[in-house]
Amino acid sequence: MSEATLALPAPRLSAGEALAGWMLTAPAALAFLLMLLAPTLATIALAFTDYELGAPALNWIGLENFAELLQDRGFAIALRNTILYVAIVAPTSVLGGLALAMLIEAGTRGRALFRAIFFLPVVSLPVAMAAAWQYLLHPTIGPLNAALRAVGVAGPNWLSSSDTVLISLAAIGVWENIGFNLVLFLAGLTAIPRELYAAAEVDGAARAWDRFRLVTWPLLGPTTLFVVTITMTRAVRVFDSVAVLTQGGPNKASEVLLYAMYEEGFTYFRLGYSAAITLVFLAIVLALVWLQTRVMERRIHYA
Amino acid sequence: MPDRSLLRDLPRLALLTLLGLLVLMPYIWMVAASLKPLDEIFRASLSLLPERFYAVENYGKVFAKVPVWRYLWNGVVVCGGILFFQLLFAVPAGYALAKLRFPGSGLAFGAVMLGLLVPYHVPALPLYVGFSQLGLLNSYTALIAPATISVFAIFLFRQFFKSLPDDLIHAARMDGLGEAEIVWRIVLPNAWPAATAFAIFSVVAHWNDLFWPLIVVNGPAHATPALGVLYFRSDEAGDDFGSLMAAAVLMTAPLVLAFLLAQRRFIEGIATTGLKG
Amino acid sequence: MDGISIAGLGKGFGGAQVLRGVSLGVAAGEFVALLGPSGCGKSTLLRCIAGIERPDSGSIRIGGREVTGLRPSQRDVAMVFQSYALYPHLTVEENVAVPLAMRRLNAAQRLPLIGALLPGTRAARDSITRDVRGAAEALGLGPMLSRRPGQLSGGQRQRVALARAIVRRPAAFLMDEPLSNLDASLRVQTRREIVAIHKAAGVATVYVTHDQSEALTMADRVAVMQAGEILQIAPPAEIYADPQDLRVATFIGSPRINTLDAEADVDGVLRVAGQAVGMRVSGTGPMTLALRPEDLQLAGAGLPAMLEGVEFLGESLLVHLRHAALGTPLVLRLAPEDRETLPPEGEITLRFPFGRALVFNGLGRRVPVHALSPEATTLV
Numbered sequence: 001m002s003e004a005t006l007a008l009p010a011p012r013l014s015a016g017e018a019l020a021g022w023m024l025t026a027p028a029a030l031a032f033l034l035m036l037l038a039p040t041l042a043t044i045a046l047a048f049t050d051y052e053l054g055a056p057a058l059n060w061i062g063l064e065n066f067a068e069l070l071q072d073r074g075f076a077i078a079l080r081n082t083i084l085y086v087a088i089v090a091p092t093s094v095l096g097g098l099a100l101a102m103l104i105e106a107g108t109r110g111r112a113l114f115r116a117i118f119f120l121p122v123v124s125l126p127v128a129m130a131a132a133w134q135y136l137l138h139p140t141i142g143p144l145n146a147a148l149r150a151v152g153v154a155g156p157n158w159l160s161s162s163d164t165v166l167i168s169l170a171a172i173g174v175w176e177n178i179g180f181n182l183v184l185f186l187a188g189l190t191a192i193p194r195e196l197y198a199a200a201e202v203d204g205a206a207r208a209w210d211r212f213r214l215v216t217w218p219l220l221g222p223t224t225l226f227v228v229t230i231t232m233t234r235a236v237r238v239f240d241s242v243a244v245l246t247q248g249g250p251n252k253a254s255e256v257l258l259y260a261m262y263e264e265g266f267t268y269f270r271l272g273y274s275a276a277i278t279l280v281f282l283a284i285v286l287a288l289v290w291l292q293t294r295v296m297e298r299r300i301h302y303a
Numbered sequence: 304m305p306d307r308s309l310l311r312d313l314p315r316l317a318l319l320t321l322l323g324l325l326v327l328m329p330y331i332w333m334v335a336a337s338l339k340p341l342d343e344i345f346r347a348s349l350s351l352l353p354e355r356f357y358a359v360e361n362y363g364k365v366f367a368k369v370p371v372w373r374y375l376w377n378g379v380v381v382c383g384g385i386l387f388f389q390l391l392f393a394v395p396a397g398y399a400l401a402k403l404r405f406p407g408s409g410l411a412f413g414a415v416m417l418g419l420l421v422p423y424h425v426p427a428l429p430l431y432v433g434f435s436q437l438g439l440l441n442s443y444t445a446l447i448a449p450a451t452i453s454v455f456a457i458f459l460f461r462q463f464f465k466s467l468p469d470d471l472i473h474a475a476r477m478d479g480l481g482e483a484e485i486v487w488r489i490v491l492p493n494a495w496p497a498a499t500a501f502a503i504f505s506v507v508a509h510w511n512d513l514f515w516p517l518i519v520v521n522g523p524a525h526a527t528p529a530l531g532v533l534y535f536r537s538d539e540a541g542d543d544f545g546s547l548m549a550a551a552v553l554m555t556a557p558l559v560l561a562f563l564l565a566q567r568r569f570i571e572g573i574a575t576t577g578l579k580g
Numbered sequence: 581m582d583g584i585s586i587a588g589l590g591k592g593f594g595g596a597q598v599l600r601g602v603s604l605g606v607a608a609g610e611f612v613a614l615l616g617p618s619g620c621g622k623s624t625l626l627r628c629i630a631g632i633e634r635p636d637s638g639s640i641r642i643g644g645r646e647v648t649g650l651r652p653s654q655r656d657v658a659m660v661f662q663s664y665a666l667y668p669h670l671t672v673e674e675n676v677a678v679p680l681a682m683r684r685l686n687a688a689q690r691l692p693l694i695g696a697l698l699p700g701t702r703a704a705r706d707s708i709t710r711d712v713r714g715a716a717e718a719l720g721l722g723p724m725l726s727r728r729p730g731q732l733s734g735g736q737r738q739r740v741a742l743a744r745a746i747v748r749r750p751a752a753f754l755m756d757e758p759l760s761n762l763d764a765s766l767r768v769q770t771r772r773e774i775v776a777i778h779k780a781a782g783v784a785t786v787y788v789t790h791d792q793s794e795a796l797t798m799a800d801r802v803a804v805m806q807a808g809e810i811l812q813i814a815p816p817a818e819i820y821a822d823p824q825d826l827r828v829a830t831f832i833g834s835p836r837i838n839t840l841d842a843e844a845d846v847d848g849v850l851r852v853a854g855q856a857v858g859m860r861v862s863g864t865g866p867m868t869l870a871l872r873p874e875d876l877q878l879a880g881a882g883l884p885a886m887l888e889g890v891e892f893l894g895e896s897l898l899v900h901l902r903h904a905a906l907g908t909p910l911v912l913r914l915a916p917e918d919r920e921t922l923p924p925e926g927e928i929t930l931r932f933p934f935g936r937a938l939v940f941n942g943l944g945r946r947v948p949v950h951a952l953s954p955e956a957t958t959l960v
Binding site: 128 | 309312315316318319322323326327328329330332333336344345346347348349388391392393395396398399400403404405406407408411414418420421422424425426427428429430431432433435448449450451452454457482483486507510511513514517518528529530532533536544547548550551552554555558559561562563566567569570573574
């Protein structure tokens with residue numbers, strides 16, 4: 001017998017397995033290419049053109065769209081409003097969700113009921129609920145102002161005054177997000193071993209605050225980080241309530257990034273310019289993810 | 304302390320009830336207004352119960368002016384179609400990425416991770432141009448096609464199949480099953496828990512979505528429930544809050560009822576699925 | 581008295597009564613093991629002592645102080661948990677420092693940054709560091725002070741949990757199966773270290789375990805628990821040789837003690853399957869004769885048994901038998917060189933020394949025995 005036949009075949013990828021792998025991923029790969037990769041690249045390309053829907057041709061204009069963004073007062077307002085909206089919605093709904101989760105977790109009664117109540121906005125049709133909010137916040141016939149009148153306060157014109165419109169939208173945003181965060185925090189809280197609380201008590205952590213500092217807060221760290229990022233990404237995407245309730249008004253006081261992008265693209269059909277706004281939006285989302293990974297790398301708790 | 308007396312638990316329950324009522328306010332007033340005649344609504348009284356029960360008129364007006372069933376049916380077709388293709392594409396791909404070694408799998412997984420970073424608003428503009436060129440605006444195709452690829456679903460199923468023991472696949476190969484049969488007979492039956500969780504996640508997301516339908520659909524023929532409410536509000540209702548609230552109740556009801564029936568699964572599907580992503 | 585004293589402790593969960601009026605005294609500096617099968621209530625008893633569970637009835641005194649209604653933090657006890665319950669985000673040094681920081685620093689001094697500026701913080705922190713280093717050194721944790729629990733082996737984590745307990749001088753040590761998550765060889769080694777730590781600290785210790793070898797080797801006294809009651813509390817040798825309850829006799833010892841159904845006639849003469857075994861007991865009616873495997877001997881006459889098989893264990897032989905009339909399984913422990921004295925198969929007869937025979941009445945309580953002939957040393 002020759003050496004060659006004696007030698008065992010080197011471990012290699014089996015042709016059948018490789019074929020199966022390609023066959024099984026092919027449909028997804030095709031759809032990915034057509035519906036995600038190509039259009040995303042096209043958006044990036046569009047941002048450097050002056051393309052308008054229906055225009056016979058497009059020209060490469062380099063960074064002109066971005067230069068225009070810098071000059072565009074409307075865009076500046078949209079960016080500022082979006083940041084402001086995130087700055088209100090994210091902390092409030094994160095801390096509120098944590099507080100609610102701890103309140104629910106503190107006892108056994110009513111857990112499922114309260115969890116369901118606070119989660120309800122997450123599954124409710126946002127457009128329909130926006131209509132409900134419109135009624136609730138209506139300056140003359142809305143129950144909120146009616147209640148304020150009953151105690152002698154003249155309520156503002158919540159959604160049509162440029163002073164209150166953003167705060168009103170942010171309140172709706174908090175209402176939409178708090179139940180989602182609550183559920184994530186509840187999952188995080190139940191994952192903390194009960195023994196740690198017992199150990200903390202034996203170690204002398206007498207007050208609830210001591211146990212929160214010693215056990216709850218640090219062990220919730222990864223959950224909190226995740227909740228903060230996901231809430232910020234969700235808040236940056238604010239669109240439905242603006243589209244239904246204010247269309248960015250009054251006088252752009254509630255203009256936000258995605259609505260500006262929608263208007264430029266699908267109302268004025270300035271697709272190149274709209275694509276540039278989209279890229280700014282994408283950059284913000286990517287920056288948030290990058291920030292999350294950075295923080296996560298810096299403090300790994302359970303190596 | 305899990306087992307404390309009802310009396311000591313009372314402040315906690317009272318606070319939760321108060322906050323719960325606050326969260327329920329929009330629902331309470333939405334339903335209340337849908338039962339009231341317009342003149343009562345305009346009087347802005349703080350009474351929840353109608354003096355004159357006007358539900359029949361309000362809901363009747365919605366059904367008379369708006370193709371309610373059409374919108375709901377569109378919602379079902381769109382969500383069902385999206386889910387069908389998402390699973391059709393993502394389950395095999397997730398399995399292949401989890402259990403098979405093939406050239407290009409690293410690249411494919413990299414693409415999935417990259418895709419996870421891109422919000423679905425980003426490819427919207429070119430997709431709109433594409434569908435417009437193909438004359439496919441105002442069609443189920445335009446509503447469904449862009450969502451058929453869910454990198455999140457691929458990622459989710461990959462993670463799920465990773466946790467299936469390799470020996471299961473090896474045993475199946477030893478028993479003489481081909482790769483296709485393995486997917487069909489071993490992998491799919493095991494994918495149910497992940498599939499239900501993802502299904503809920505997907506249906507809730509697309510039933511509630513306004514952005515994309517608003518872009519590609521114009522007119523009631525293919526309008527989803529979200530668009531339906533929007534149309535009714537701007538065309539018919541104006542300041543007729545009674546029937547507007549009735550329309551809102553009707554379009555919100557299906558998912559909310561489903562949620563109330565299967566809360567635990569919904570919460571697992573939406574939030575816990577989110578945690579893994 | 582110092583140490584721990586528990587009187588009439590009762591505790592139920594839902595419908596199930598987990599502790600049924602347990603009373604227990606642990607002297608200052610004494611090491612008591614709570615031994616019993618899982619679900620017997622031993623962990624609940626320990627958690628009641630720690631204050632983690634609240635008893636329904638009864639009282640607990642620690643270090644001469646009534647602590648029944650107090651929170652764990654006010655009881656001055658240290659506990660080692662089965663899961664170790666280390667804070668995963670803190671280093672070894674920080675973990676061990678927690679009980680000291682909670683006591684020597686006030687809430688303001690514990691605040692990050694600001695706390696360091698307050699008067700007294702520096703001195704307190706220094707004393708804490710000194711004591712933490714001392715405790716860590718004593719357990720060989722010096723080189724890993726800056727690691728986190730996730731980077732340690734099971735044995736090292738266990739030491740951190742011990743260090744956290746001994747770093748301050750509590751009135752009592754409470755240990756809940758601290759060795760159950762270690763592998764066998766580490767368990768034997770750590771067993772002796774815990775005894776040494778206890779000796780050095782001289783603090784009343786309650787040690788919960790389901791492993792009788794741990795209880796018998798480590799404890800000054802062993803309390804055998806079953807179904808929410810302490811059946812007997814005594815030094816290890818006494819628990820083994822002189823059990824007062826049939827359940828104690830059968831729980832302690834491996835292989836399990838041999839038990840034979842017996843009957844005492846009106847004169848108290850004990851018979852097994854009609855055969856008198858040379859003893860009289862106080863009482864009449866159904867009895868149980870219990871004999872340790874090492875107390876049975878091969879003899880020319882005595883209890884008849886059928887040979888079923890022999891297991892070689894190295895240092896000894898286990899001979900599996902069945903009582904010829906009752907069919908009850910019996911185990912006999914022999915020295916390996918005694919193998920030749922065994923017939924290859926068939927019936928053999930057994931005797932036992934009078935002093936080793938344990939007889940329990942129908943309620944499972946020990947009854948005194950008297951030899952029928954006073955000069956007899958072995959019976960049957």
